[in-house]
Amino acid sequence: MSQHLGADGAAPVFADAAEARRAIRAGRFRGHTSGLVPAHAQGNLMILPRAMAEDFHRFCQQNPKPCPILGVSQPGARTLPTLGTDLDLATDVSDYRVYEGGELVAELPDLTGVWRDDFVTFVLGCSFSFEAGLIAAGIPLRHVALGRNVAMYRTSITTRPSGPFHGPLVVSMRPMKAADAIKAVQVTARMPAVHGAPIHLGDPSLIGIRDIARPDFGDPVPIEPDELPVFWACGVTPQAVAMAARLPLCITHAPGHMLITDLLNRDLPFL
Amino acid sequence: MSQHLGADGAAPVFADAAEARRAIRAGRFRGHTSGLVPAHAQGNLMILPRAMAEDFHRFCQQNPKPCPILGVSQPGARTLPTLGTDLDLATDVSDYRVYEGGELVAELPDLTGVWRDDFVTFVLGCSFSFEAGLIAAGIPLRHVALGRNVAMYRTSITTRPSGPFHGPLVVSMRPMKAADAIKAVQVTARMPAVHGAPIHLGDPSLIGIRDIARPDFGDPVPIEPDELPVFWACGVTPQAVAMAARLPLCITHAPGHMLITDLLNRDLPFL
Structure with missing residues (x-):
């Protein structure tokens, strides 16, 4: 699966979160991220056109237990410096899901071809x-x-x-x-x-x-x-709420394919 | 019951913990202490001859959830400055119980007449x-x-x-x-x-x-x-453990008649 796979076929070992993101970005790792770079916080992804982002941001603010916000991008930005250096929101998740009208229309390993300059990305805390x-x-x-x-x-x-x-x-x-x-x-x-x-x-x-x-x-x-x-x-x-809203467009990670951040789990109590 | 009783017979109101202790000491208040000076921590009392105190101290240390130690006196001391100024361990509980061989032998409003210079007093946190x-x-x-x-x-x-x-x-x-x-x-x-x-x-x-x-x-x-x-x-x-041990002598407060300390409940998380 990957040059990072151990000799016994076990989960790959990455030196740090940035190396894991680069492996995903280069297509060298496509698996679930559970247990990968375990010291680091991983995030749920929700990418929305700016027109819907404000309502979603308020939804998260009002429902912090299911929707704890780790970071929100500038409109159009593929970077989110508070969550990682060398982090590309359009490439660093191994499996993106694109929904139109609440229906899954595409599953992509990379959003470069569909990125829009009005996309706002929400990264939410993960269990x-x-x-x-x-x-x-x-x-x-x-x-x-x-x-x-x-x-x-x-x-x-x-x-x-x-x-x-x-x-x-x-x-x-x-x-x-x-x-x-x-x-x-x-x-x-x-x-x-x-x-x-x-x-x-x-x-x-x-x-x-x-x-x-x-x-x-x-x-x-x-x-x-x-x-x-x-x-x-x-x-x-x-995710369930966004699907039910039948938005013209929204993009999420596929289940288990999370965004790996530079945040350390041990620092989460002190954010 | 007391000059501190309100006109409607409600619980007495004391300005602070020291005033409540003085009222108890003077015999002006003999009731349960629940709700009395509510900002202040109250304590369970266990008074033991020095010969048994070390074992009991270790028992508390080993069982901190049932036996959280708020203070331990010097042998013979009737004061416990860390828990209160103007505090007399022999007089400031309104109802003391004296046990010999695990049997209740006396209920006293004041220990002055039976105090010994080898008594060690343990004050334990209270719910x-x-x-x-x-x-x-x-x-x-x-x-x-x-x-x-x-x-x-x-x-x-x-x-x-x-x-x-x-x-x-x-x-x-x-x-x-x-x-x-x-x-x-x-x-x-x-x-x-x-x-x-x-x-x-x-x-x-x-x-x-x-x-x-x-x-x-x-x-x-x-x-x-x-x-x-x-x-x-x-x-x-x-208390149950001390009774079961059938100690030659131990003295406790009667249920609900606690020692009122100068400690503030709001400071307990930071002790």
């Missing part, structure tokens, strides 16, 4: 960062152990609308023993830039989840009898 | 302080609303033993909606000096509580269907 914090705190994550995607659900909690952007909060779920759930609240509360503290724990029906075994996105993850499901606001929320 | 933090954070406390004592339970969790001191962890329980439980973890985690974060939430049987409707101490408090029981390590633990 990979707080999962690194949870693992560092000794809290096991079952979906990671099982090699699955995290389980995600639409809830009965509504986001605060802004212009065309409105819809239900989407949450991710991680099963934990109560003592770990209590630790997890403390760990993630210190990272508001990447979804912050959970929004719910315990009975899923209280937030409108009818069947915990059937997630709306991602993979099912079993919950043991001595565990509670713990729910965090999820970065899929703004 | 009144973190309840003030929870209320300030807008989290309703049902036992307060119902005018009941908090519900407390022996658990299957054992404390780390030290000398004669050993036994089960005792917890207090407050029912909360999940979102409030998540906030409560954050609020109380910042106050390790008064029991800190919860030790459990959800299924009581996982910590050995068979019937949540029948507390071992305090009053039963109902849990609504959309609530979780949230459990904190409780200052009754060291």
Whole structure:
């Protein structure tokens, strides 16, 4: 897959975030970014024409738990210096998805050919960062152990609308023993830039989840009898909301193909 | 009851902690101290002969969640300057309980007549302080609303033993909606000096509580269907452990009759 692949076929090892971005930019790495350059924060991407950007910016400001803003570009700019030097928003994600009227119309490894000088790029915090914090705190994550995607659900909690952007909060779920759930609240509360503290724990029906075994996105993850499901606001929320808004145009990353930033996860509590 | 009682019979109002201690010392106030001088931290009291104090000190150090030490006196000293000026450990609690061999042998409003120059006094943090933090954070406390004592339970969790001191962890329980439980973890985690974060939430049987409707101490408090029981390590633990140790002599405060300190609850996160 890549010259960066280890001899055993394991995930590639990059010296730093900029080297990982250059490998993606050059087409040498096209995989999922989970676990890649693990000290660094990765971001969800939302690229919108300027005409829709103001409403979306306000949507994020009003819904900081699902939409924690790590950075917003100048209109037309492919750079975002606060998130990285040698960073190109049009090339440094390995898989972009282009939507028109809420429908997927193209999947591209590079936006150079379609870039417009009115594009505004939003980079939103991603749960990979707080999962690194949870693992560092000794809290096991079952979906990671099982090699699955995290389980995600639409809830009965509504986001605060802004212009065309409105819809239900989407949450991710991680099963934990109560003592770990209590630790997890403390760990993630210190990272508001990447979804912050959970929004719910315990009975899923209280937030409108009818069947915990059937997630709306991602993979099912079993919950043991001595565990509670713990729910965090999820970065899929703004994507779902943008799709539902049937915008003339919006571009996102494909799931798991995130923007790798120069930000260190260890600095997130202090942003 | 007291010249400090308001005209409507409501709780007395003291200008500060020292004035409250002087009223207790003079016998002008003999009631429960809950809600008295609410900005100030109150403490659980444990007075032991020096021969047993070292083991107890180590017990507290090993079990900081049930036994958070606010102060330890010099042997024989009736003062504890770090917790208050004009503070007399032998007179400033309105109701002392004297135990011999684990049995209650006397209840005294004043220890002057029985004071010994080998007494070491431990003042331990009390949940009144973190309840003030929870209320300030807008989290309703049902036992307060119902005018009941908090519900407390022996658990299957054992404390780390030290000398004669050993036994089960005792917890207090407050029912909360999940979102409030998540906030409560954050609020109380910042106050390790008064029991800190919860030790459990959800299924009581996982910590050995068979019937949540029948507390071992305090009053039963109902849990609504959309609530979780949230459990904190409780200052009754060291008292229960000291009783079980059948020490030749130990002296505590009577439940609810705490030592009022000069410490401000708002400073507890920064101790």
